[in-house]
Every structure is written in structure tokens, then in C-alpha cells.
Amino acid sequence: MEKLIKNDTELNRTLDRIAHEIIERHTSLDNVALVGIRTRGVYIARRLRERIKKFTGVETLYGELDITLYRDDLSQVSEAPLLKATDIPFDITGKILILTDDVLYTGRTIRSALAALADFGRPSRIELAVIVDRGHRELPVKADYVGKNLPTARTENVKVRLTESDGEDSIKLVTKDD
Amino acid sequence: MTKWTKKDLLGLEYLSAEEIELILDTAASFKEVSTRDIKKVPALRGKTAANLFYEPSTRTRVSFEIAEKRLSCDVVNMDMKASSVLKGETLADTGRNLEALKIDIFIMRHNMAGAPNVLARFVGGSVINAGDGKHEHPTQGLLDIYTLREKFGSLKGLNVSIIGDIAHSRVARSNLWGLTKLGANVTLCAPEIILPSDFKEFAPHVKITSDIDAALKDAHAINVLRMQFERDAAGAFPSPSEYYKEYGITKERLKKCRKDIVVMHPGPINRGIEISSDVADGPNSVIIEQVTNGIAVRMAVLYLVTLRSK
Numbered sequence A: 001m002e003k004l005i006k007n008d009t010e011l012n013r014t015l016d017r018i019a020h021e022i023i024e025r026h027t028s029l030d031n032v033a034l035v036g037i038r039t040r041g042v043y044i045a046r047r048l049r050e051r052i053k054k055f056t057g058v059e060t061l062y063g064e065l066d067i068t069l070y071r072d073d074l075s076q077v078s079e080a081p082l083l084k085a086t087d088i089p090f091d092i093t094g095k096i097l098i099l100t101d102d103v104l105y106t107g108r109t110i111r112s113a114l115a116a117l118a119d120f121g122r123p124s125r126i127e128l129a130v131i132v133d134r135g136h137r138e139l140p141v142k143a144d145y146v147g148k149n150l151p152t153a154r155t156e157n158v159k160v161r162l163t164e165s166d167g168e169d170s171i172k173l174v175t176k177d178d
Numbered sequence B: 001m002t003k004w005t006k007k008d009l010l011g012l013e014y015l016s017a018e019e020i021e022l023i024l025d026t027a028a029s030f031k032e033v034s035t036r037d038i039k040k041v042p043a044l045r046g047k048t049a050a051n052l053f054y055e056p057s058t059r060t061r062v063s064f065e066i067a068e069k070r071l072s073c074d075v076v077n078m079d080m081k082a083s084s085v086l087k088g089e090t091l092a093d094t095g096r097n098l099e100a101l102k103i104d105i106f107i108m109r110h111n112m113a114g115a116p117n118v119l120a121r122f123v124g125g126s127v128i129n130a131g132d133g134k135h136e137h138p139t140q141g142l143l144d145i146y147t148l149r150e151k152f153g154s155l156k157g158l159n160v161s162i163i164g165d166i167a168h169s170r171v172a173r174s175n176l177w178g179l180t181k182l183g184a185n186v187t188l189c190a191p192e193i194i195l196p197s198d199f200k201e202f203a204p205h206v207k208i209t210s211d212i213d214a215a216l217k218d219a220h221a222i223n224v225l226r227m228q229f230e231r232d233a234a235g236a237f238p239s240p241s242e243y244y245k246e247y248g249i250t251k252e253r254l255k256k257c258r259k260d261i262v263v264m265h266p267g268p269i270n271r272g273i274e275i276s277s278d279v280a281d282g283p284n285s286v287i288i289e290q291v292t293n294g295i296a297v298r299m300a301v302l303y304l305v306t307l308r309s310k
Helices: A008-025 A040-056 A108-118 B017-035 B059-070 B091-100 B115-122 B138-152 B170-181 B212-216 B240-247 B251-255 B287-306
Strands: A002-006 A032-037 A061-065 A096-104 A125-133 A145-149 A157-161 A170-174 B048-053 B074-079 B105-110 B126-132 B159-163 B185-189 B206-209 B221-224 B262-264
Touching: A002 A008, A002 A145, A008 A040, A008 A125, A008 A145, A008 A170, A032 A040, A032 A108, A040 A061, A040 A096, A040 A125, A061 A108, A096 A108, A096 A157, A108 A125, A125 A157, B017 B138, B017 B170, B017 B287, B048 B059, B048 B091, B059 B074, B059 B105, B059 B126, B059 B138, B059 B287, B091 B115, B105 B115, B105 B287, B115 B126, B126 B138, B126 B287, B138 B170, B138 B221, B138 B262, B138 B287, B159 B170, B159 B212, B170 B185, B170 B221, B185 B212, B212 B251, B262 B287
Parallel strands: A032 A061, A032 A096, A096 A125, A125 A145, B048 B074, B048 B105, B105 B126, B159 B185, B159 B221, B185 B206, B221 B262
Antiparallel strands: A002 A170, A157 A170
8 A cells, every 4th residue: 555645746845945954054055065875865965956056056065875885784685786886076074964865764774874984084074864764773873854754664665756766756655465 | 687696707608798787887886996095895894705826917816806805805815836736636625625714705817728617616605717728817808898888888889809819818718708799899810820710609790810901990999919929829920020010009000090999908018019119008008997997897796796696
């Protein structure tokens, strides 16, 4: 069973709001950089960057991060996960990085992302922006910007769909039928 | 989507076009790692690779060792000339003993064709062929193809000429398998007397000629091989200077080629024998890029065989 949590308009309003929150929290955006976690986090970072530019005129730095090689379950996976290149075209040392991802769940992806970023330099701070926080954390990870807090059961699945990868903008809660 | 299922990489003959593409795509992602300040990712943490070199090699061994280390893999280098081989141990016994040491990946260079295939049957760990006799040198073939794909985007319809001592060359064999599988048109060019006839199996995708001008005309890329004068080629061709005059890739010869022709060489190069210095160091040469790409390709192979679908 699929339940629509946010439609196209609502999801884009959420992104507007997160962009405003980022602007509000940082007196200067000059040192702020958006880093998207592949795959959907990249599209979210791009959209937030567009909005920040629209609202303030500032073009923030932007990068793309593939966390595969830093996964804590890599030695247990059943097959080598497909790699995509990491592309962070600026020195992250001293920057305020805003990591973006679609769904925050166990927190393990974020742990991997933090380990990966540590190999690129020493940011002055790292913040986290997600579209959905669905709970069930297995690590002490917390998001700074949350589109939607959505309490879920572990058996359920949250799908953030974005036009760039899925042909539409929506958030859906999928429950397995018994 | 293609999944990697093979335990070993023994040759490009045994791979499908899709598997070769998967290695190349994976290598493209790994290339970025070597551009970082901290050139290391934790992907193969806790795994151990043994570099078994039964034949001297510096560049291939070092390239593999760097690839292993950039993946956080532990490395043991074994100079097999100075080890139990001299005491009469068989390949199977060497393999079993190493496996008792919990080695996960074996990189093998051997003067006998098929030696890595034999080792692969006796060990549960992955075996990567780093050159076996005149058989194959798959990671060299892959890095040559990777370099071409980076330059041209695709191998389909690309005219690639391999020039030199093809009969003795495992690099030529790996290139042939890989290039033809990905749809390139291959021309093999060597002096009449050492022209390999056993490459007929690749026809009709492969032209064989001893006419250097025919091999260069219309070529998008050439792969120049070293004349192995220390092997039996010495008897086949009068002298290095004679070879240079007849087949050496010089600036004058390049003038008659496509302007954007890509010149490759697996190294070590013999300046003034198979290639002139001004070509080797010139704008068409990608010889140094090949060395850089070798690391990324070997990282990709190590990653895929170690974390293969089980």
C-alpha cells in the first residue's frame, strides 16, 4: 500500500523552507558549501543551491559525494556496489559544509559520509539537511534541517521521488501488504 | 545492469563486453581518489594481497602495489625467484601454503602461459593475472582500452593499429581480445618474418599486414610495442637500427597520419628503436597518462573481484 505524504507542490515548498532556514542560520553564505550524497542527495543539493541563489543572489560552493567506499558493511555486501565518482571541486578545509540526503534512517550513510569528508580536509563545521527523517537511528546522528518528521515502522519504506531521477516530485510511505 | 561474478581475472578472452565496460566504468570512479591529498579509501580494509612475481617486473608490480595500498589492502611482495620455487615447490603447494596465511588476492606474474589459471584452481582467493608468458596481460590491455575510451568516448568503429613484436606480446593478445569485443577495428603490423599467423582466429575484425604505411593510414590510435630483441626476435630481424628505419614511429611517419592520432606504448620504451623521442614526448603521446590510468584500472579490478557477487 502506498500513501502520499507530500505532493509536488508541497515537496517544493519544503525545499523553499529549508533554503530559507539555511540562509537564516548563516549570517554570511560565503563560506557555506552544499555537498550532496549520491544519488538523490545530489539533486537536493542542486535545488537548494538554486533557491539560495534566487533568494539571496549568492552562489554557494557545491560538491557531490559517493560514500560507497566508506560503507561499514562493505566486507559483508553480496556484490560490489556500483561506484560513481566523488566530485568536490574545492578545498573543504575551513568551510561550513551542508550535507544533503533524501531520507535519514539508521544514520549509517551519514557516518560514511563524515568518514569520507575527513579524507578531503577539515571543515569548520558540518551540518545535515534531509527531506525526511523516519527515525530508527542506529548511530548518534541528528539532522539540522528536516523537511518532514515521519514516524515509521521498520517494515515500512519511505520513497522520496525527484523529477531528476524518478520523473516526479513526491514523498510516499510504502507499507508491505500482508 | 552487469554484476561482477568472477573470482579471478585471468584474461580478457574470458570476459564479456559488458564485464569489460563495468571495469572501465568503475575505474573512472577510482581515478578521482588518486587526485586527492589523502589518496586512500577504506574499501578493502582487512584484506591481504600477495604479489607473486616469478618474472622480474618493476612498473606492473609497483602499479599493483599502489592500487592495493590506495584501497587500504595489506600487501606482501614475494620475489618468487628467491623463494621456495628454487627448492622445488609446485605451484599448487605454493598456493595452498599462501592460503593458509589467509591471503585474499593473488597477483601473479609468470613466464609460463596459463600459470595463473592453474593457481586459480587451487586457491579460494582471487587470482589476477599480471602477465603470463605470451598469453595475456589483462590489466595492461584494460588500461590501454581505458585510455582510448577516455580520449574517444567509445571504442566502436575506432581504428587501432598494434605495431611491433606482436608474436611475443601478451599485451597485444589482451588488447586484441578487449578491443574486438568492444567493437574496434584492429590492424596488426609487424615485419613479415615475425608476422603472427596464429591471430587468424580474430578475423574478420582484424587485419594483419607488414606494411607500416597501411597500418598508420586512417588509424585513430596506435599501440607501439617494444621489440623484444632479448628474445628470439633477435634472430628474426637484423638490427635495432634496421627496425627503426623500417618500422620506427617517427615524426615524419606521423605527418602522414590523422592529426589527432593517439600514440600509446605499454613501456618500457626503447627510444630510437620502435619510437622516436619527439613522438614519445610529443602532443599525440598518452604514454604517461597510461601509467596514471593503470592505477585506477587495477583498483577497479581489485575492488570487483574481492567484493564479487556470491
